[in-house]
Amino acid sequence: MVKTMDLGLPNFEDVKIAKERISGLVKKTPVMSSSFINSLAGCEIFFKCENFQKVGAFKYRGATNAVLALSDEEAKNGVATHSSGNHAQALALAAKMRGIKAYIVMPNNSPSVKKEAVAGYGADIIFCEPTLAARESTLNELVEKTSAAFIHPYNNFNVICGQASAAYELIEEIENLDIVTCPVGGGGLLSGTCISTKGLLPNAKVIAAEPEAADDAKRSFEIGEIVPSINPKTICDGLLTSLGELNFKIISSNCDRIITANDDEIITAMKLIWERMKIIVEPSSAVTLAVILKNPDIYKDKRVGVILSGGNVDLTKIYW
Amino acid sequence: MVKTMDLGLPNFEDVKIAKERISGLVKKTPVMSSSFINSLAGCEIFFKCENFQKVGAFKYRGATNAVLALSDEEAKNGVATHSSGNHAQALALAAKMRGIKAYIVMPNNSPSVKKEAVAGYGADIIFCEPTLAARESTLNELVEKTSAAFIHPYNNFNVICGQASAAYELIEEIENLDIVTCPVGGGGLLSGTCISTKGLLPNAKVIAAEPEAADDAKRSFEIGEIVPSINPKTICDGLLTSLGELNFKIISSNCDRIITANDDEIITAMKLIWERMKIIVEPSSAVTLAVILKNPDIYKDKRVGVILSGGNVDLTKIYW
Numbered sequence: 352m353v354k355t356m357d358l359g360l361p362n363f364e365d366v367k368i369a370k371e372r373i374s375g376l377v378k379k380t381p382v383m384s385s386s387f388i389n390s391l392a393g394c395e396i397f398f399k400c401e402n403f404q405k406v407g408a409f410k411y412r413g414a415t416n417a418v419l420a421l422s423d424e425e426a427k428n429g430v431a432t433h434s435s436g437n438h439a440q441a442l443a444l445a446a447k448m449r450g451i452k453a454y455i456v457m458p459n460n461s462p463s464v465k466k467e468a469v470a471g472y473g474a475d476i477i478f479c480e481p482t483l484a485a486r487e488s489t490l491n492e493l494v495e496k497t498s499a500a501f502i503h504p505y506n507n508f509n510v511i512c513g514q515a516s517a518a519y520e521l522i523e524e525i526e527n528l529d530i531v532t533c534p535v536g537g538g539g540l541l542s543g544t545c546i547s548t549k550g551l552l553p554n555a556k557v558i559a560a561e562p563e564a565a566d567d568a569k570r571s572f573e574i575g576e577i578v579p580s581i582n583p584k585t586i587c588d589g590l591l592t593s594l595g596e597l598n599f600k601i602i603s604s605n606c607d608r609i610i611t612a613n614d615d616e617i618i619t620a621m622k623l624i625w626e627r628m629k630i631i632v633e634p635s636s637a638v639t640l641a642v643i644l645k646n647p648d649i650y651k652d653k654r655v656g657v658i659l660s661g662g663n664v665d666l667t668k669i670y671w
Numbered sequence: 672m673v674k675t676m677d678l679g680l681p682n683f684e685d686v687k688i689a690k691e692r693i694s695g696l697v698k699k700t701p702v703m704s705s706s707f708i709n710s711l712a713g714c715e716i717f718f719k720c721e722n723f724q725k726v727g728a729f730k731y732r733g734a735t736n737a738v739l740a741l742s743d744e745e746a747k748n749g750v751a752t753h754s755s756g757n758h759a760q761a762l763a764l765a766a767k768m769r770g771i772k773a774y775i776v777m778p779n780n781s782p783s784v785k786k787e788a789v790a791g792y793g794a795d796i797i798f799c800e801p802t803l804a805a806r807e808s809t810l811n812e813l814v815e816k817t818s819a820a821f822i823h824p825y826n827n828f829n830v831i832c833g834q835a836s837a838a839y840e841l842i843e844e845i846e847n848l849d850i851v852t853c854p855v856g857g858g859g860l861l862s863g864t865c866i867s868t869k870g871l872l873p874n875a876k877v878i879a880a881e882p883e884a885a886d887d888a889k890r891s892f893e894i895g896e897i898v899p900s901i902n903p904k905t906i907c908d909g910l911l912t913s914l915g916e917l918n919f920k921i922i923s924s925n926c927d928r929i930i931t932a933n934d935d936e937i938i939t940a941m942k943l944i945w946e947r948m949k950i951i952v953e954p955s956s957a958v959t960l961a962v963i964l965k966n967p968d969i970y971k972d973k974r975v976g977v978i979l980s981g982g983n984v985d986l987t988k989i990y991w
Contacts, residue, residue, distance in 0.1 A: 381701060383723075402949045403703075622986065629722045629982035631949040662949035666942065669989060 358508040360600055361515075363550030366543070369416045369512035370519055376419075376448065377412050377516070378404050382524055385627045392643050394650040397528070398624075399521040402632050402662025406440040406468075408589075409517050409540055409660050410504075414441035416513030417502045418449050426451050431499035433479075433486045435461040436589055437661055438504035443474035454499050456490045464665075505539030506595025515543030521656045522551045530650065532639045533658035535559040535568045535609060536590035538598025540660060545605035556607040558649070560642035562587045563611040568594055572602060572609050586614045586670070589635030589661065610649075612641035620644060622671045624659075631662045634670065678828040680920055681835075683870030686863070689736045689832035690839055696739075696768065697732050697836070698724050702844055705947045712963050714970040717848070718944075719841040722952050722982025726760040726788075728909075729837050729860055729980050730824075734761035736833030737822045738769050746771050751819035753799075753806045755781040756909055757981055758824035763794035774819050776810045784985075825859030826915025835863030841976045842871045850970065852959045853978035855879040855888045855929060856910035858918025860980060865925035876927040878969070880962035882907045882937060888914055889929040892922060906934045906990070909955035909981065930969075932961035940964060942991045944979075951982045954990065 380400045389395055401409035418430060429452030432442050439455045446453035453474040457466065458481035469476055479489035494501055502510065517540070518531055531548045535541040541559045548557050561568050565583035571594050580593040594602070612620070614634075621637035624630060636659045643650050643657070664670075700720045709715055721729035738750060749772030752762050759775045766773035773794040777786065778801035789796055799809035814821055822830065837860070838851055851868045855861040861879045868877050881888050885903035891914050900913040914922070932940070934954075941957035944950060956979045963970050963977070984990075 407949060625951060625986055629727060629951040631945060631951060666945055667989060667991070669987060671987070 360597060361508050361512045361546060363546055365508070365512045366515040366519060366546050366550065369509065370516040372419050373412060373415045373513060373516060376415050379520060380404055380517075382521060383628060383630070387627045388623060388640070391623075392650060393647050394643070394653045394655050396640070396643065396655045396657055397521065397525045398628070399517055399656065399658045400630065401517055402630060402636065402659050406437060406444055407661055407663045408437035408441065409514055409658065410437040410441035411444065412516050413507070413510035413513035413539055413543070414438065414445040414502065415448070417507055417509040418442070418445040418451070420509040421500055425500050428498040428500070429453060430502050431490060431494055431497065432456070432502050432504060433490045434504050435465055437663060439465070439469045439474075440472060442502055443469050443472035447473050452499065454493055454497060456486055456493060458486065503595065505537035505592075506597050508597065510539055511543045511546070511597060511601070513543070514540045515547045517658050518544040518547040518656070519551065521658070522547060525654070525656060527654055528552060528555050528656040529653040530556045530558055531656040532558045532560055532643065534587070534590055534635055534638050534660055535561050535602075536635065537592040538568065538594045538602055540658060541606060542598040542601035544658060545601055549605050557605065558642070559602070559606055559609040560638040561609055561611050562590055562617060562638055563613040565590055566611050568602070569609040569611055571599060572606065575603065586617060587635040587638055589633060590638070610642045610646060612638055612645060616641040616645060618671050631664060632659050633661050633664045636660045636662070680917060681828050681832045681866060683866055685828070685832045686835040686839060686866050686870065689829065690836040692739050693732060693735045693833060693836060696735055699840060700724055700837075702841060703948060703950070707947045708943060708960070712970060713967050714963070714973045714975050716960075716963065716975045716977055717841065717845045718948070719837055719976065719978050720950065721837055722950060722956065722979050724981075726757060726764055727981055727983045728757035728761065729834055729978065730757040730761035731764065732836050733827070733830035733833035733859055733863070734758065734765040734822065735768070737827055737829040738762070738765040738771070740829040741820055745820050748818040748820070749773060750822050751810060751814055751817065752776070752822050752824060753810045754824050755785055757983060759785070759789045760792060762822055763789050763792035767793050772819065774813055774817060776806055776813060778806065823915065825857035825912075826917050828917065830859055831863045831866070831917060831921070833863070834860045835867045837978050838864040838867040838976070839871065841978070842867060845974070845976060847974055848872060848875050848976045849973040850876045850878055851976040852878045852880055852963065854907070854910055854955055854958050854980055855881050855922075856955065857912040858888065858914045858922055860978060861926065862918040862921035864978060865921055869925050877925065878962070879922070879926055879929040880958040881929055881931050882910055882958055883931040883933040885910055886931050888922070889931055891919060892926065892929050895923065906937060907955040907958055909953060910958070930962045930966060932958055932965060936961040936965060938991050951984060952979050953981050953984045956980045956982070
């Protein structure tokens with residue numbers, strides 16, 4: 352088992368430190384709006400465009416903060432993680448920026464475009480069988496051998512603080528938001544969004560959006576303990592994982608609600624964003640707008656901040 | 672024949688008036704960059720994102736300026752044009768904003784999505800056979816009947832001044848550009864870009880980009896008289912028309928060079944922009960980057976402003 356130092360739960364002060372630490376290294380992404388989508392939704396939506404973030408996703412914030420928070424001693428043997436998605440690229444680039452090694456454990460069936468992206472940032476890729484058990488044992492062996500610092504994709508104090516900086520910037524830029532909405536998978540973005548929102552705007556609500564076919568976070572939230580996500584089938588490939596322990600604790604006490612949308616609704620919302628805003632978002636990002644459009648009773652006339660989490664899609668595929 | 676008042680050629684002072692007139696009504700679009708594309712191109716590129724403009728294209732600038740420049744007397748019977756493309760939507764919306772009628776002559780084989788977009792802005796659509804002759808005669812009859820003011824898509828004093836505001840904003844925001852590059856079809860955007868660039872940055876070069884299979888502007892520029900564009904076949908559906916008289920005169924004496932790229936190069940550039948910048952641009956917009964990538968001798972180490980002209984694409988189609 353890989354050990355990590357117990358830092359307790361991150362709070363608003365920790366987020367401020369993280370935001371300061373990564374400022375100038377992560378992109379301050381723009382906030383965009385569409386009058387057409389606003390009139391359709393009956394509310395004012397402010398989209399924080401993390402699809403424009405480095406590596407195409409908010410994940411670069413958390414990875415950068417986690418890599419920079421390491422002492423020279425902790426950093427000297429590099430960093431390691433298991434991920435086939437945006438966190439892999441994010442950690443690879445963050446390590447490269449600090450000039451340390453990155454070891455990424457990836458399932459051997461990962462799409463070649465993802466392998467190439469990670470290798471392109473100079474990381475070492477270690478392939479494993481595409482199972483959770485193989486992923487964890489391969490990572491454990493790797494960390495034992497290299498003494499690299501393990502940076503979990505979301506269940507990590509400093510990753511959460513980094514992800515929190517997206518909502519922080521949004522709330523600083525757009526006044527008087529009533530609701531902040533973001534997607535939830537492992538809970539890295541959502542737990543960070545909760546800390547920033549409750550710290551800056553105590554009266555605003557945090558509503559998370561989740562694919563109906565991967566609604567483990569909603570069920571965990573309602574039952575009060577982590578329900579694992581077992582083999583979910585949804586187009587939102589970034590939202591398949593179960594909640595992390597740290598993430599769940601923060602979400603339990605700070606998130607106001609988790610609402611689901613089905614894949615058809617998500618694809619409709621995704622197409623609307625592409626068509627009307629001329630920006631590319633991945634399905635995992637569009638679940639937020641899908642939830643807004645199907646719940647006019649909740650969002651009507653509100654000022655809504657939405658974190659568009661990323662834009663890494665397969666451009667040889669038509670989703671609609 | 673539809674008569675228009677002879678205002679002569681627009682100059683930099685006219686552009687300043689136009690920019691002031693439309694400010695607050697057109698979007699001040701963002702300027703974006705990609706470090707990946709910069710390293711590929713060997714220069715620093717600043718993309719002015721007119722794909723984010725209202726109606727999804729720079730055309731809204733010219734249409735707005737032309738509609739607002741009309742006196743109440745001239746405007747009272749509405750405006751008319753022939754277009755199946757972005758100018759149709761732009762004029763329809765600009766007329767709606769002033770509260771006057773818009774009559775749009777469109778070929779009866781226009782895609783239904785374009786008809787719906789124009790109708791959605793409250794314009795009257797008049798269908799004609801899909802030939803240049805039918806388009807002109809239908810427009811003439813319409814103008815005779817309605818006394819609407821004809822707003823040509825590009826061969827129009829005030830349209831040119833409006834389009835010029837895109838390069839104006841870009842040059843104001845990004846210091847010390849060496850080259851400004853935009854696509855050329857009828858020459859509305861290019862002639863406006865010439866006026867703004869030479870007015871604000873007399874030492875900067877204006878280089879236009881044109882599809883190889885529709886290179887009438889390049890040939891016109893080199894020969895010194897307008898060569899008509901006859902039935903060109905290119906993916907750049909916004910760049911099929913011949914140069915207008917006013918446009919040609921301005922381009923002849925202010926543009927430094929016109930360079931072509933073929934459709935394969937344009938599609939490669941378009942995919943790069945989608946993939947790396949996470950924004951949607953139409954093929955007619957990507958010809959600029961295609962020209963930059965194939966001419967490193969011209970662009971190397973330069974600071975290059977590029978007008979990304981629009982983002983209206985068929986999202987049910989894969990271009991690569």
